[in-house]
Amino acid sequence: MCPLISVVDDDDSVRESLQGLLESIGFGVETFSSAQEFLDSECLTRTDCLILDVRMPGMRGPDLQRELTRRKWHIPIVFITAHGDEDVRPRVLSAGAVDCLLKPFTEEALLQAIRSAIPPS
Amino acid sequence: MSDIVQRSASYDAAQDSADIAVLGRDQKRAEEELKKQTAHLDELFELAPHAVVLVDAEVRVIRVNKEFTRMFGYTQEESVNQPLLDLVAPEERLPEYQNNARMLSSGQKVESETIRKRKDGVRIHVSMTASPVLTAGPIEGYIIYRDITERKRDEALLAGEKRLLEMIAKGDSLPRLLEALCQLVEQTAAGSLCSILLVDPNGRQLRAGAAPSLPLDYTQALDGREIALGIGPCGNALLSKESVIASDFRTDERWSGEYRALALGYGLRACWSTPILSLEGHALGTFALYYREPRSPTPEEYNVIEQFRDIASIAIERTQAEDALRRSQAYLAEAQRLSLTGSFSWRPATGAITWSAETYRIFEIDPAVEPTLELVRERVHPADVGFFQQHVERAVRDGEDFAFEHRLQLPDGSIKYLQIMAHPSRNESNDLVEFVGAVMDVTERKRSEDALDKLRLDLAHVSRVSTLGQMAASIAHEINQPLAGIVINGNASLRWLAAESPNLDEAREATRRIVRDGQRAGDVITRLRSLFQRRGSLKERLGIHEVVQEVIAITRGDVQKGGATIRTRMADDLPLVRGDRVQLQQLMLNLIMNAVEAMSEVHDRPREIVISTQRGEGNEVLVQVQDSGVGLDPQAKEKVFDAFYTSKSVGMGMGLAISRSIVEHHGGRLWAASNDGPGATFLFTIPWNTDGGA
Numbered sequence: 001m002c003p004l005i006s007v008v009d010d011d012d013s014v015r016e017s018l019q020g021l022l023e024s025i026g027f028g029v030e031t032f033s034s035a036q037e038f039l040d041s042e043c044l045t046r047t048d049c050l051i052l053d054v055r056m057p058g059m060r061g062p063d064l065q066r067e068l069t070r071r072k073w074h075i076p077i078v079f080i081t082a083h084g085d086e087d088v089r090p091r092v093l094s095a096g097a098v099d100c101l102l103k104p105f106t107e108e109a110l111l112q113a114i115r116s117a118i119p120p121s
Numbered sequence: 122m123s124d125i126v127q128r129s130a131s132y133d134a135a136q137d138s139a140d141i142a143v144l145g146r147d148q149k150r151a152e153e154e155l156k157k158q159t160a161h162l163d164e165l166f167e168l169a170p171h172a173v174v175l176v177d178a179e180v181r182v183i184r185v186n187k188e189f190t191r192m193f194g195y196t197q198e199e200s201v202n203q204p205l206l207d208l209v210a211p212e213e214r215l216p217e218y219q220n221n222a223r224m225l226s227s228g229q230k231v232e233s234e235t236i237r238k239r240k241d242g243v244r245i246h247v248s249m250t251a252s253p254v255l256t257a258g259p260i261e262g263y264i265i266y267r268d269i270t271e272r273k274r275d276e277a278l279l280a281g282e283k284r285l286l287e288m289i290a291k292g293d294s295l296p297r298l299l300e301a302l303c304q305l306v307e308q309t310a311a312g313s314l315c316s317i318l319l320v321d322p323n324g325r326q327l328r329a330g331a332a333p334s335l336p337l338d339y340t341q342a343l344d345g346r347e348i349a350l351g352i353g354p355c356g357n358a359l360l361s362k363e364s365v366i367a368s369d370f371r372t373d374e375r376w377s378g379e380y381r382a383l384a385l386g387y388g389l390r391a392c393w394s395t396p397i398l399s400l401e402g403h404a405l406g407t408f409a410l411y412y413r414e415p416r417s418p419t420p421e422e423y424n425v426i427e428q429f430r431d432i433a434s435i436a437i438e439r440t441q442a443e444d445a446l447r448r449s450q451a452y453l454a455e456a457q458r459l460s461l462t463g464s465f466s467w468r469p470a471t472g473a474i475t476w477s478a479e480t481y482r483i484f485e486i487d488p489a490v491e492p493t494l495e496l497v498r499e500r501v502h503p504a505d506v507g508f509f510q511q512h513v514e515r516a517v518r519d520g521e522d523f524a525f526e527h528r529l530q531l532p533d534g535s536i537k538y539l540q541i542m543a544h545p546s547r548n549e550s551n552d553l554v555e556f557v558g559a560v561m562d563v564t565e566r567k568r569s570e571d572a573l574d575k576l577r578l579d580l581a582h583v584s585r586v587s588t589l590g591q592m593a594a595s596i597a598h599e600i601n602q603p604l605a606g607i608v609i610n611g612n613a614s615l616r617w618l619a620a621e622s623p624n625l626d627e628a629r630e631a632t633r634r635i636v637r638d639g640q641r642a643g644d645v646i647t648r649l650r651s652l653f654q655r656r657g658s659l660k661e662r663l664g665i666h667e668v669v670q671e672v673i674a675i676t677r678g679d680v681q682k683g684g685a686t687i688r689t690r691m692a693d694d695l696p697l698v699r700g701d702r703v704q705l706q707q708l709m710l711n712l713i714m715n716a717v718e719a720m721s722e723v724h725d726r727p728r729e730i731v732i733s734t735q736r737g738e739g740n741e742v743l744v745q746v747q748d749s750g751v752g753l754d755p756q757a758k759e760k761v762f763d764a765f766y767t768s769k770s771v772g773m774g775m776g777l778a779i780s781r782s783i784v785e786h787h788g789g790r791l792w793a794a795s796n797d798g799p800g801a802t803f804l805f806t807i808p809w810n811t812d813g814g815a
């Protein structure tokens with residue numbers, strides 16, 4: 001069974017393009033346009049890696065990270081952001097994120113982060 | 122002739138017997154005549170309006186007339202055979218002997234003025250004429266006295282008054298003046314003790330003024346008392362503003378027991394008090410005469426009181442006015458010192474200048490030095506001298522209010538910023554007499570303004586930088602999203618195509634998304650551009666003159682700061698243009714500030730901006746802004762309108778670029794031209810018959 005990657009991003013382009021790319025690689029992909037939508041979904045328990053946007057309307061990426069930690073759901077998270085916020089990266093990394101990528105990122109950087117999140121079995 | 126002689130001889134003979142009878146009759150008639158004459162002389166002697174006394178060689182009285190008995194108080198009987206010298210006041214005895222000796226020895230009439238003592242001891246002033254009676258018998262003499270006491274008193278009063286008025290004019294202190302006044306009054310009104318009390322500035326209390334002969338304790342007891350009825354004649358006089366006569370404190374019920382005990386305790390029996398009023402009728406104090414015996418004033422004494430009360434009023438009012446003047450001068454000097462504002466007067470016709478103490482301090486010139494325009498010019502900052510001179514010349518020429526700022530450069534090299542303002546005063550024929558004005562040292566204000574300007578600039582820079590940073594971040598976010606999509610989709614597309622069996626549908630779908638995201642990024646850029654190019658509406662119909670005047674008004678300070686002046690030459694009847702007021706103001710502001718900056722390095726000629734308007738070719742208004750600055754490099758004439766082009770060390774070089782874009786937005790043109798003389802002119806046109814350009 002192929003690993004499931006969930007993508008949470010309010011931007012349609014990013015969501016759709018990531019779904020296309022990750023599926024072309026062979027991952028199972030589910031996309032959500034908000035953090036709440038992800039929390040409410042049944043995917044929560046099946047997700048092997050979460051690709052999570054930092055800035056979103058409503059609950060933001062780091063908020064979702066904290067909520068998952070609180071619920072003790074240890075899902076590896078790769079943060080992506082279009083903002084060059086200097087202070088976000090160290091914050092989310094110290095809270096346990098696998099990586100924090102600045103959009104537009106290379107395919108190589110993304111795949112390396114996913115590999116760290118889901119070690120080949 | 123012989124006929125007469127003959128007739129006479131016969132007549133003589135006939136006459137002899139008859140003559141004897143006639144002789145007896147004539148003698149009798151002569152005796153009667155003598156008796157009659159003596160009676161007349163007696164009557165004349167008795168009724169003479171002056172005191173007349175006949176004395177013998179030892180100056181004993183032989184006879185006195187009625188007026189003598191009235192004047193000196195001695196009867197005939199008391200006088201006769203008495204030595205006349207008993208009448209003489211002791212201090213006058215010696216001159217009197219000398220007088221008599223002179224009269225008797227010379228046989229000549231002697232006139233003099235002297236003092237005599239009446240029987241009751243009162244001294245009177247007399248003018249005296251002594252004349253010897255030259256007969257064969259023992260030497261006798263007549264002495265005639267005229268009472269000149271009143272004249273003497275009037276003369277003394279007049280002299281005293283003159284002395285007091287001189288003291289007032291000389292500015293003697295009030296206590297000295299009042300004291301002298303009291304002394305004079307006491308000399309004039311025998312037996313009186315004169316007192317002057319003043320009303321405290323609060324108007325409620327009595328204050329000691331002068332009372333040289335009253336007991337000090339009595340005066341001190343009155344000092345500081347609340348003005349009220351019954352506290353003494355002076356209190357009543359102040360409240361009623363009428364004279365109050367207390368003839369005898371012992372019988373007068375008007376006064377409180379305490380006051381009566383006080384006055385009687387010091388042996389004071391009577392007091393006549395009269396209020397001293399200012400010209401406006403305010404009570405200044407009281408003028409009072411005390412006596413140690415019960416007394417009422419005679420009409421003459423009333424006159425004297427009124428006379429001295431008026432002098433006291435002049436003295437008090439004058440001193441109070443001088444005090445007020447001195448106080449207000451002191452306040453003014455203090456205010457000038459505190460506000461660093463000096464005052465000056467300047468008569469252009471004579472060049473005469475006067476300065477207040479603070480003006481001397483501001484210019485740092487010794488107050489002993491007489492200020493001149495040349496002296497001022499020497500202290501004016503070299504860069505401001507031309508500008509200063511222009512204002513001086515204009516003031517002389519126009520004779521109108523002026524105000525400007527300039528710098529001083531003091532001998533130690535320090536700089537001061539001054540604000541000058543002045544107002545002309547004119548005579549009846551409307552000729553300029555002098556300017557009266559103020560000099561403010563605004564150096565401190567200037568320094569804080571400069572510091573504030575710098576702070577504002579720094580802040581503007583910080584805010585610009587942070588705005589730019591925020592804007593950059595927001596632009597980055599907007600662009601990075603589709604860029605991320607494009608990159609990821611590109612990668613996906615490559616993967617679908619690189620598979621052993623390429624998935625063309627997926628690749629096409631990814632490519633379609635690339636196109637879509639590319640367009641989306643383009644849209645972001647378009648939106649940004651429209652954000653920056655927000656344009657105002659051109660609906661308002663406005664007069665270009667108004668715009669020019671409004672901007673001149675708001676740039677006045679900057680223009681003056683730049684040492685420049687603005688002159689306008691406006692065409693009449695220009696049509697209204699359609700435009701955006703704020704944008705056109707921005708345009709004028711840019712052009713004026715550009716002109717000021719272009720002249721900042723000019724020191725050899727006036728820094729003048731001339732703004733003129735006229736109808737241009739076709740249906741447009743032409744506006745020119747001409748400066749006398751450094752002028753334009755011919756090659757730079759077009760470049761100056763490029764964004765970020767600048768020849769200056771400060772500024773971004775956006776002003777003229779923005780100006781051109783504003784003019785073009787209004788459908789007009791903006792260009793630059795070199796002047797025939799120094800400087801450059803910027804010209805622009807705005808059409809007036811269209812709805813605007815864009």
